[in-house]
Amino acid sequence: MNHHAKGLLLIATLVAALPIAAAEPDQPWDCALGRAYASKAETHLKPKEAIALASKAAKKEGLDLAKFRQSTICFDATKTGGQWTVFYDGRELRLGNHFLVWVRDDTGATKYMHGE
Numbered sequence: 001m002n003h004h005a006k007g008l009l010l011i012a013t014l015v016a017a018l019p020i021a022a023a024e025p026d027q028p029w030d031c032a033l034g035r036a037y038a039s040k041a042e043t044h045l046k047p048k049e050a051i052a053l054a055s056k057a058a059k060k061e062g063l064d065l066a067k068f069r070q071s072t073i074c075f076d077a078t079k080t081g082g083q084w085t086v087f088y089d090g091r092e093l094r095l096g097n098h099f100l101v102w103v104r105d106d107t108g109a110t111k112y113m114h115g116e
Contacts, residue, residue: 025069026051031076031085041077044105045084054086054101057110063099067091081106090115 026047028039045053051070058065068088076083082105090097098115 025072028073028075028084031074031083032078035072035074039075039077041075041082043075043082043084045103045108047073047075047084050084050103050105051086053103053108053110054084054088057101057103057112058088058099061112061114068099075105079104 028047029035030037030039030041051073055065055070058068065088068090070086071089072087074085074087076085084103084105086101086103088099088101096115100113102111102113103109
């Protein structure tokens with residue numbers, strides 16, 4: 001086996017050993033710990049409810065959600081009231097074509113943050 005093949009094998013082995021977070025866009029990961037850790041927190045809202053509230057907030061900001069896909073969601077139990085972060089990526093790949101919406105778990109209040 002040549003050095004190039006050994007290097008590729010090493011990379012493949014390391015990637016396979018990495019902890020993987022839930023891959024589905026409605027399966028939350030733990031915001032405080034990172035994407036490699038599924039959220040195990042007890043929440044008031046279900047992930048789909050948080051996503052629906054975030055989508056409603058984005059529409060109020062004038063965004064056409066047909067131009068975006070909800071890519072991932074995380075939950076942070078360390079924030080007061082618990083906080084969901086719902087991420088959206090633009091279907092057209094270009095700088096700044098993404099945004100997120102924070103959703104408070106206890107109240108359902110939302111806050112929009114545009115991409116940069």
